[in-house]
Amino acid sequence: MSREKFIKQAATFFGAGEVEGMPGTIGTLAAIPLYILISLFQYLPIFKDEFGTTTIYYYNFYFIFLAVFFVFAVYIAGEAEKLYREKDCQKIVIDEVLGFLTTMFLIKFNIITIIMGFLFFRLFDIIKIYPINKAQDVEGGVGVVLDDFIAGIFANIMVAILSMVIGI
Numbered sequence: 001m002s003r004e005k006f007i008k009q010a011a012t013f014f015g016a017g018e019v020e021g022m023p024g025t026i027g028t029l030a031a032i033p034l035y036i037l038i039s040l041f042q043y044l045p046i047f048k049d050e051f052g053t054t055t056i057y058y059y060n061f062y063f064i065f066l067a068v069f070f071v072f073a074v075y076i077a078g079e080a081e082k083l084y085r086e087k088d089c090q091k092i093v094i095d096e097v098l099g100f101l102t103t104m105f106l107i108k109f110n111i112i113t114i115i116m117g118f119l120f121f122r123l124f125d126i127i128k129i130y131p132i133n134k135a136q137d138v139e140g141g142v143g144v145v146l147d148d149f150i151a152g153i154f155a156n157i158m159v160a161i162l163s164m165v166i167g168i
Contacts, residue, residue: 011080017093027093031100039109066101073098078141088144095148102152107159112168120155
């Protein structure tokens with residue numbers, strides 16, 4: 001696979017960003033299987049204590065994965081902008097994937113929280129309240145990724161609060 005093809009595949013998250021009409025929404029939906037895969041790691045014995053409870057090691061693993069994915073997404077988004085010759089090209093959805101994974105960090109794994117995470121992340125990604133809107137002013141891959149990362153943090157807080165309120 002050529003470098004250009006790899007960058008486009010990663011940036012569009014294996015073609016999700018190529019879908020016409022709603023690439024951000026489709027990119028976020030495409031992130032859900034990755035989130036489920038990462039979440040399944042918490043059920044491995046190495047991430048359980050003697051009582052069967054998920055340990056801090058799983059959350060450390062998720063955090064490190066997020067950090068590495070953030071750096072990877074910044075690089076890929078920056079390179080993809082050059083290939084597409086467009087600032088924050090809509091086909092680039094690796095930032096939505098990062099935003100959704102950020103949304104779900106430290107959130108209990110179940111279908112309700114996944115739906116809430118999807119809805120809150122898309123809401124914050126679309127309305128872009130301060131400081132999300134200012135993050136888009138940053139140039140290059142950092143600017144592409146940063147607004148979705150911040151939207152993910154806002155969505156994470158909302159999902160955490162709502163989860164506590166409704167008791168899930």
